[in-house]
Amino acid sequence: MRTVLGALLxxxxxxxxxxxxxVEKQVFAAGDYRTRAGATIPNxxxxxQIAGKLNAAGDNxxxxxxxxxxxxxxxxxxxxxxPVGYWDAIIGPGRAxxxxxxFVVASDSLVNLNVPDSRTTTTGPASVDPGTGxxxxxxxxxxxxxxxxxxxxxxxxxxxxxxxxxxxxxxxGAMQTMEWAAAYPAMIDRVMTVxxxxxxxxxIAWLDVWEAPIRLDPAWRNGDYYGGEPPVRGLAEAxxxxxxxxxxxxxxxxxxxxxxxxxxxxxxxxGRFAIEKWLDDASAARAKTSDANSLLYLARANQLFLNEYPxxxxxxxxxxxxxxxxPSLNDRVFLIENMRAMVxxxxxxxxRVSTADLVGPLGHLNGxxxxxxxxxRVAAFLAE
Amino acid sequence: MRTVLGALLxxxxxxxxxxxxxVEKQVFAAGDYRTRAGATIPNxxxxxQIAGKLNAAGDNxxxxxxxxxxxxxxxxxxxxxxPVGYWDAIIGPGRAxxxxxxFVVASDSLVNLNVPDSRTTTTGPASVDPGTGxxxxxxxxxxxxxxxxxxxxxxxxxxxxxxxxxxxxxxxGAMQTMEWAAAYPAMIDRVMTVxxxxxxxxxIAWLDVWEAPIRLDPAWRNGDYYGGEPPVRGLAEAxxxxxxxxxxxxxxxxxxxxxxxxxxxxxxxxGRFAIEKWLDDASAARAKTSDANSLLYLARANQLFLNEYPxxxxxxxxxxxxxxxxPSLNDRVFLIENMRAMVxxxxxxxxRVSTADLVGPLGHLNGxxxxxxxxxRVAAFLAE
Numbered sequence: 001m002r003t004v005l006g007a008l009l010x011x012x013x014x015x016x017x018x019x020x021x022x023v024e025k026q027v028f029a030a031g032d033y034r035t036r037a038g039a040t041i042p043n044x045x046x047x048x049q050i051a052g053k054l055n056a057a058g059d060n061x062x063x064x065x066x067x068x069x070x071x072x073x074x075x076x077x078x079x080x081x082x083p084v085g086y087w088d089a090i091i092g093p094g095r096a097x098x099x100x101x102x103f104v105v106a107s108d109s110l111v112n113l114n115v116p117d118s119r120t121t122t123t124g125p126a127s128v129d130p131g132t133g134x135x136x137x138x139x140x141x142x143x144x145x146x147x148x149x150x151x152x153x154x155x156x157x158x159x160x161x162x163x164x165x166x167x168x169x170x171x172x173g174a175m176q177t178m179e180w181a182a183a184y185p186a187m188i189d190r191v192m193t194v195x196x197x198x199x200x201x202x203x204i205a206w207l208d209v210w211e212a213p214i215r216l217d218p219a220w221r222n223g224d225y226y227g228g229e230p231p232v233r234g235l236a237e238a239x240x241x242x243x244x245x246x247x248x249x250x251x252x253x254x255x256x257x258x259x260x261x262x263x264x265x266x267x268x269x270x271g272r273f274a275i276e277k278w279l280d281d282a283s284a285a286r287a288k289t290s291d292a293n294s295l296l297y298l299a300r301a302n303q304l305f306l307n308e309y310p311x312x313x314x315x316x317x318x319x320x321x322x323x324x325x326x327p328s329l330n331d332r333v334f335l336i337e338n339m340r341a342m343v344x345x346x347x348x349x350x351x352r353v354s355t356a357d358l359v360g361p362l363g364h365l366n367g368x369x370x371x372x373x374x375x376x377r378v379a380a381f382l383a384e
Numbered sequence: 385m386r387t388v389l390g391a392l393l394x395x396x397x398x399x400x401x402x403x404x405x406x407v408e409k410q411v412f413a414a415g416d417y418r419t420r421a422g423a424t425i426p427n428x429x430x431x432x433q434i435a436g437k438l439n440a441a442g443d444n445x446x447x448x449x450x451x452x453x454x455x456x457x458x459x460x461x462x463x464x465x466x467p468v469g470y471w472d473a474i475i476g477p478g479r480a481x482x483x484x485x486x487f488v489v490a491s492d493s494l495v496n497l498n499v500p501d502s503r504t505t506t507t508g509p510a511s512v513d514p515g516t517g518x519x520x521x522x523x524x525x526x527x528x529x530x531x532x533x534x535x536x537x538x539x540x541x542x543x544x545x546x547x548x549x550x551x552x553x554x555x556x557g558a559m560q561t562m563e564w565a566a567a568y569p570a571m572i573d574r575v576m577t578v579x580x581x582x583x584x585x586x587x588i589a590w591l592d593v594w595e596a597p598i599r600l601d602p603a604w605r606n607g608d609y610y611g612g613e614p615p616v617r618g619l620a621e622a623x624x625x626x627x628x629x630x631x632x633x634x635x636x637x638x639x640x641x642x643x644x645x646x647x648x649x650x651x652x653x654x655g656r657f658a659i660e661k662w663l664d665d666a667s668a669a670r671a672k673t674s675d676a677n678s679l680l681y682l683a684r685a686n687q688l689f690l691n692e693y694p695x696x697x698x699x700x701x702x703x704x705x706x707x708x709x710x711p712s713l714n715d716r717v718f719l720i721e722n723m724r725a726m727v728x729x730x731x732x733x734x735x736r737v738s739t740a741d742l743v744g745p746l747g748h749l750n751g752x753x754x755x756x757x758x759x760x761r762v763a764a765f766l767a768e
Binding site: 037138142144199200201202203204205206208209212213216217218233234237240241244248249252253255256257265266267268269271273274275276279296297300303304307335338 | 421522526528583584585586587588589590592593596597600601602617618621624625628632633636637639640641649650651652653655657658659660663680681684687688691719722
């Protein structure tokens, strides 16, 4: 635990950006896990990080769930000068989700995307199947989003958490949050969903569109590419669709309608526009830290969102009373009208819902990168 | 030309659906064409159809431009019982675009998508290069949307058309219409754009996303698949993205969140949801009547929309005074806010703009299938 003196010293020496201690990515051994669909995954491991201190009653915990391509790094740095967690603006000592008061937990999803990152140790299709000594590939069992929650529940049990003062997350993290709210309402005080709502058939189809480039890449080899050349082209194209849909025309406008430097798309079929080049480079870089099969399993888990309930409204009905819902106005993944509809459903069910719109040029991503502007709202929600 | 008696007879015998005579798809030999970028395409041919009669002054013509995956069949049937043109509800004798008054022309775009359709004879990458005796493939020169218009101009000149009472179209047809309005404003009386607006960098990037599955399919072979197996998987995936983006969540909801018949996506990674199966089937069927290289060339022509003008506003500034703009409220291709912005630009430039929103469950496609509801508006615009 960090001391006040240490914090002041760090502040004095390094300024606010370095005020937080480094975070350690840890591994939880969850044992054998039986999926909701009935398959057994031996020796499941899940990566996680914590901050703050759990009180004696075990009821001051906050669980943060990550978005589709994310991982447990919701706050802090693993090494000096390294990248900072995506919600660092609202998680830390004295911040909205105050680690001086709350015990904050964030875990990798099962079948996490960031397999090539050495800190991603969570079990998935790239893991070695102890039964064969080879990576599972597409022989890994299908997992649902509820399975993510069940593995997290084992982690929380292992950490001694009895109650969650809040569970929250952005995008797929909001979806996991809704699964939590339906599965374990009695142990949750508050639910915070950011840029995430119910998933509809339209979105089920888009998830399939995200997957298609991987299946088309001959290097995918039905998922048996481990140890050989991974399907980086297909994976990059998949990540390109996700990147584009997670942003907005306002962002795109900054790149203009012109060609990339040295390219002439009016003359040559292979010529690239500036925005194409930006997306080529961004998605190629992302592909290096991502795993294609894991993307397919993540997409399926999203498609199976709340699949154990007769309807999504029925799942929401089971949830705790207090909600904070933060949609992004120009979201092209979770359309604003769907997020409004979810708020209306919750209110009709008698829940107490606070809501505010995220505004910014980045569309869906406003909920990942723009949370600092809503820190006071999050703090107030936790103080309710 | 059909007689009134003939029309009454047809009506009496067959009912309104068969009231129009069969349409003949014709071929125009445009000669050698030099592209705006400076390449020469020998012996360009373009498919087209006409209805009504051109008057002596040659000034009662209406030109209809088609959408991305469409062709010249804007109205009528080629054979008894065959499919009817997409805007048949508003084009014909006594209809909004009255072929008893107007000489209506519709042509295939250069590089038209529907190559396997024997009535599609328009020159493109699947055509034989007379210089080599083999299909062009990706050696076909890049063409811009302005090139589409220049080839159509040759067709209109060949038909003796001096003035256009109206030029109009849906989606890419609206874009071609805007190219026409900027290129030949002095010969156009009215401009009608349906579900189409300016193209922005966001859309340039989406066009690249549409293309990616084709380039990933090993059967594509850099475009040299003619005579062998075409890249139907990649082409189908490309068409799937276009189909999905051209529709709307309201439509998707009719297919539900459940699995396809006999499938169990909660158990098997290859299992399909109902909406995935619908899109699989629809896009596989569409792939059989489409050509992959032509899709790539069409996408590029769209990316090069109005590329000869300093800005799209500058192109609109050059256009005729009278506009009818019909956006679709839930359009996911041409976002409603962009269409509103185009109307605002036109009004600021002093144009006379009528506008009304298309409403329906099909998103972008409301402008292709839902025009019957706006027939009176189109007729009034033509009577102005």
